[in-house]
Amino acid sequence: MPLIELDHVVTIFGNDPEGALARVRAGADKKALLAETNHVLGLDDITLSIEAGEIFVVMGLSGSGKSTLVRHINRLIDSTAGAVRIDGTDIMALSKKELIALRRRRIAMVFQRFGLLPHRRVLENAAYGLEIRGLPRAEREARAQEWLERVGLKGYEDRYPGELSGGMQQRVGLARALAADTDIILMDEAFSALDPLIRSELQDELVALQRATGKTIVFITHDLDEALRLADRIAILKDGRLVQVGTPTDILLSPADPYVEAFVRDVNRARALTVDSLMQPPALRLSEESIGEALAAMRRTKSDVAYVVDDGRFAGVVTKEGLERAAVTQGTGEAVAAVAEAHPAVTADTAIESAIPTLLESPHPLPVVTEDGELAGIVRPESVSEVLVSERTQADLVETATAGQEVGRRADIDSAA
Amino acid sequence: MNIFPDIRGPIAAATNDLVDFLVVDYGDAFEAFSNVLLQALLFIERGLRALPPWAMILIIAAVALAASRKPLMAVGAAAGLWFIGALGMWDQAMQTLAIILVSVCFCILVGLPLGVLAASSRMFRRGLIPVLDLMQTIPSFVYLIPAAMLFGLGKVPAILATVIYALPPLIRLTDLGIREVDGEVVEASRAFGATRAQILTGVQIPLSLPTIMQGINQTTMLALSMVVIASMIGARGVGETVLLGLQRNDSGTGLVGGITIVILAVVIDRITQAYGRRLQRHRSAEA
Ligand SMILES: Nc1ncnc2c1ncn2[C@@H]1O[C@H](COP(=O)(O)OP(=O)(O)OP(=O)(O)O)[C@@H](O)[C@H]1O
Ligand SMILES: [Mg+2]
Numbered sequence: 219m220p221l222i223e224l225d226h227v228v229t230i231f232g233n234d235p236e237g238a239l240a241r242v243r244a245g246a247d248k249k250a251l252l253a254e255t256n257h258v259l260g261l262d263d264i265t266l267s268i269e270a271g272e273i274f275v276v277m278g279l280s281g282s283g284k285s286t287l288v289r290h291i292n293r294l295i296d297s298t299a300g301a302v303r304i305d306g307t308d309i310m311a312l313s314k315k316e317l318i319a320l321r322r323r324r325i326a327m328v329f330q331r332f333g334l335l336p337h338r339r340v341l342e343n344a345a346y347g348l349e350i351r352g353l354p355r356a357e358r359e360a361r362a363q364e365w366l367e368r369v370g371l372k373g374y375e376d377r378y379p380g381e382l383s384g385g386m387q388q389r390v391g392l393a394r395a396l397a398a399d400t401d402i403i404l405m406d407e408a409f410s411a412l413d414p415l416i417r418s419e420l421q422d423e424l425v426a427l428q429r430a431t432g433k434t435i436v437f438i439t440h441d442l443d444e445a446l447r448l449a450d451r452i453a454i455l456k457d458g459r460l461v462q463v464g465t466p467t468d469i470l471l472s473p474a475d476p477y478v479e480a481f482v483r484d485v486n487r488a489r490a491l492t493v494d495s496l497m498q499p500p501a502l503r504l505s506e507e508s509i510g511e512a513l514a515a516m517r518r519t520k521s522d523v524a525y526v527v528d529d530g531r532f533a534g535v536v537t538k539e540g541l542e543r544a545a546v547t548q549g550t551g552e553a554v555a556a557v558a559e560a561h562p563a564v565t566a567d568t569a570i571e572s573a574i575p576t577l578l579e580s581p582h583p584l585p586v587v588t589e590d591g592e593l594a595g596i597v598r599p600e601s602v603s604e605v606l607v608s609e610r611t612q613a614d615l616v617e618t619a620t621a622g623q624e625v626g627r628r629a630d631i632d633s634a635a
Numbered sequence: 636m637n638i639f640p641d642i643r644g645p646i647a648a649a650t651n652d653l654v655d656f657l658v659v660d661y662g663d664a665f666e667a668f669s670n671v672l673l674q675a676l677l678f679i680e681r682g683l684r685a686l687p688p689w690a691m692i693l694i695i696a697a698v699a700l701a702a703s704r705k706p707l708m709a710v711g712a713a714a715g716l717w718f719i720g721a722l723g724m725w726d727q728a729m730q731t732l733a734i735i736l737v738s739v740c741f742c743i744l745v746g747l748p749l750g751v752l753a754a755s756s757r758m759f760r761r762g763l764i765p766v767l768d769l770m771q772t773i774p775s776f777v778y779l780i781p782a783a784m785l786f787g788l789g790k791v792p793a794i795l796a797t798v799i800y801a802l803p804p805l806i807r808l809t810d811l812g813i814r815e816v817d818g819e820v821v822e823a824s825r826a827f828g829a830t831r832a833q834i835l836t837g838v839q840i841p842l843s844l845p846t847i848m849q850g851i852n853q854t855t856m857l858a859l860s861m862v863v864i865a866s867m868i869g870a871r872g873v874g875e876t877v878l879l880g881l882q883r884n885d886s887g888t889g890l891v892g893g894i895t896i897v898i899l900a901v902v903i904d905r906i907t908q909a910y911g912r913r914l915q916r917h918r919s920a921e922a
Binding site: 318319320321322329330335336351391394 | 819820829830833838841
């Protein structure tokens with residue numbers, strides 16, 4: 219069972235959301251609804267599920283409904299229709315008491331505009347979630363202190379939020395959410411006010427924290443690079459509608475429509491994609507075979523190189539010439555694993571960018587191994603260029619090339635005249 | 636041709652019937668309520684008058700210093716009080732101060748909850764605003780007649796008249812202050828599982844306190860401006876002196892009473908304003 223589920227959620231802002239619902243059911247989109255009824259369509263039939271322990275990123279342009287969507291998870295906003303379930307329980311049906319318990323124990327939130335209490339010191343702000351829950355002062359402030367230090371705010375405990383920069387206030391909000399120690403954290407553009415250095419530092423720390431604790435994180439961002447860096451899965455919203463949900467690779471390699479494509483066009487793909495998106499099965503995989511059998515197999519498949527697996531782990535490569543030489547010196551009965559040559563390899567989760575040097579130096583298509591050292595596939599240098607250039611840019615390239623030929627031809631005519 | 640139907644008779648008759656009904660059937664309840672108020676007033680009044688004037692002057696100076704953190708303000712407040720004593724108005728001023736204190740406390744007790752309610756319910760606010768307008772515009776004597784009938788002449792109806800006139804700004808400013816609190820701060824508090832009461836006492840009231848203080852300041856000033864009318868229905872104090880000057884055609888006495896009221900007003904105003912400004916401090920840093 220997924221941890222968080224949104225089930226056909228429709229949310230309409232205005233005086234008579236119920237009345238406007240019929241229009242939405244009849245197919246009116248955000249623009250039409252606003253023009254016809256003066257109601258704002260916040261979420262338009264959203265269905266998605268978030269698994270426990272994943273970092274789920276929500277993206278979309280300003281006003282697309284990102285903040286509205288996450289506010290349904292802790293019921294800061296009630297939907298007009300549809301259900302929101304946590305652990306299978308519809309939270310719209312919770313009593314006041316149960317809802318408060320859910321917010322105290324299970325869900326913390328970081329706010330886009332911070333939402334700090336201006337009349338309280340930084341330390342008291344960071345301890346707020348625990349205070350509401352009724353923890354004694356000493357204990358809650360010790361925990362808050364610990365988190366303030368982890369987000370780099372040691373020494374600012376006794377300041378008021380108004381005395382801090384925007385980025386520092388954002389980190390107070392972060393410490394407050396993390397100190398609450400809930401299994402779900404909602405982060406509404408939690409890193410937007412930070413400078414690039416601290417930002418990437420906190421991104422790494424967030425991923426590490428998530429891996430260590432297994433928390434479920436719903437993260438909103440405008441920034442695709444950030445999304446790709448953090449996300450297990452990404453949801454893309456447009457005008458309150460869900461356009462696409464998928465892994466970063468899905469989104470980059472098969473954008474669902476021009477809107478998503480526009481989003482991903484400028485991304486640094488070499489950094490965002492990992493080598494497993496380029497992987498192909500090896501032409502020939504050998505393990506128990508003898509040299510003679512191996513040579514026969516290579517002739518049959520017309521390959522010059524084969525990848526050797528020994529005891530389930532990648533052991534190296536053999537080439538046709540190498541095997542022929544070995545057959546002479548050692549005889550054809552020898553096991554192929556004994557003559558395999560060592561060869562560089564990369565793991566499946568390496569970013570393409572960092573695999574490129576190895577790939578260029580590698581004499582043969584580069585083997586890709588899993589964390590346990592098993593052979594997962596190979597990468598050919600030519601597939602890199604295919605995946606790095608998006609379809610759109612390829613189309614552009616073809617166009618410029620033709621245009622260039624035109625110009626060239628005209629120049630020939632000119633010089634002939 | 637007469638286009639006006641006669642509704643004056645019925646309205647007046649109905650009102651009189653209602654007052655009669657209240658006097659006869661709920662006289663005891665009104666008397667009990669009146670007694671509580673009277674005891675509170677007498678307690679404070681006795682306390683204020685029991686203090687030797689020098690002690691009182693010191694206390695007020697200390698309060699002024701605590702509220703403003705400015706020594707000059709303390710000296711000014713002390714000088715003002717000393718001047719009142721020199722005018723021979725000390726006792727009357729203490730009686731008036733007691734009425735003001737009781738009225739303002741009563742206003743806070745009633746006004747804060749009403750302001751909070753108004754901020755949380757649009758329906759309630761819509762209903763309340765015309766009532767507040769009415770309270771501030773209707774001439775005091777109109778409600779003094781039934782008040783005197785229900786409570787008798789004297790201090791209690793004077794306090795009630797003062798409260799009715801002085802209450803509206805406190806309610807309005809409490810309502811405004813609470814609604815002006817940053818929505819995302821309240822939302823954050825909700826998101827962490829705060830109850831209504833925790834949000835109110837931990838976020839909304841503290842953050843609107845500077846505005847509420849303004850309301851208390853205005854309420855106090857309005858209460859002071861009612862002292863002359865209050866003394867017409869039997870409250871003792873500075874108002875009595877002004878009234879005396881009026882009745883005896885004695886401008887000098889009238890002026891002495893007037894000056895005393897002005898000094899009281901200035902001292903109270905400066906103290907409450909200075910306190911309100913201090914509450915604002917870390918707020919301005921945030922902007
Ligand atoms: N309380 C509200 N009343 C009326 N309309 C609202 C309300 N809250 C949000 N909306 C509307 O819902 C839509 C989505 O708003 P939302 O704040 O979720 O956008 P967002 O994707 O978070 O944008 P941003 O990136 O700028 O934060 C907007 O059109 C907004 O006008
Ligand atoms: Mg937003």
